[in-house]
Amino acid sequence: MAETINSSKAPEPVGLYPHARRVGNLLFLSGVGPRERGVKTIPGVDLDEAGNIVSYDIESQCRSVFQNVRYILEDAGSSWDNIVDVTVFLTNMKDDFALYNRIYAEYFAENQPCRTTVEVNALPTPIAIELKVIAIVD
Numbered sequence: 615m616a617e618t619i620n621s622s623k624a625p626e627p628v629g630l631y632p633h634a635r636r637v638g639n640l641l642f643l644s645g646v647g648p649r650e651r652g653v654k655t656i657p658g659v660d661l662d663e664a665g666n667i668v669s670y671d672i673e674s675q676c677r678s679v680f681q682n683v684r685y686i687l688e689d690a691g692s693s694w695d696n697i698v699d700v701t702v703f704l705t706n707m708k709d710d711f712a713l714y715n716r717i718y719a720e721y722f723a724e725n726q727p728c729r730t731t732v733e734v735n736a737l738p739t740p741i742a743i744e745l746k747v748i749a750i751v752d
Contacts, residue, residue: 623685625649648678701746707733
């Protein structure tokens with residue numbers, strides 16, 4: 615049986631999906647972005663009146679995404695050190711990869727999961743990065 619998990623600290627999902635599902639000792643996180651729970655603004659994103667991105671700070675977004683992943687993992691009974699696979703979606707590989715890669719190395723210095731980084735045309739909200747994570751639960 616799969617257990618549905620929703621974090622009380624991570625941002626509310628933007629659709630009909632849980633933050634994570636646990637199957638056995640595996641934890642599958644839904645896509646996690648940099649939004650914060652309970653607020654409309656997105657860390658590191660400036661929008662115009664129509665909701666289009668005027669500018670963004672990839673470092674702020676990376677740090678916020680990593681914090682949101684940590685919230686979900688902890689609320690699910692796992693931890694950062696239990697991450698085994700990360701898929702990263704960037705909307706601007708050319709401009710953002712180097713800085714994202716440096717920040718990623720800070721957070722994953724001890725635990726080095728498998729990783730795939732993919733450039734996408736857009737994400738569901740006006741963000742520049744989203745992570746899909748698989749972890750184990752002890």
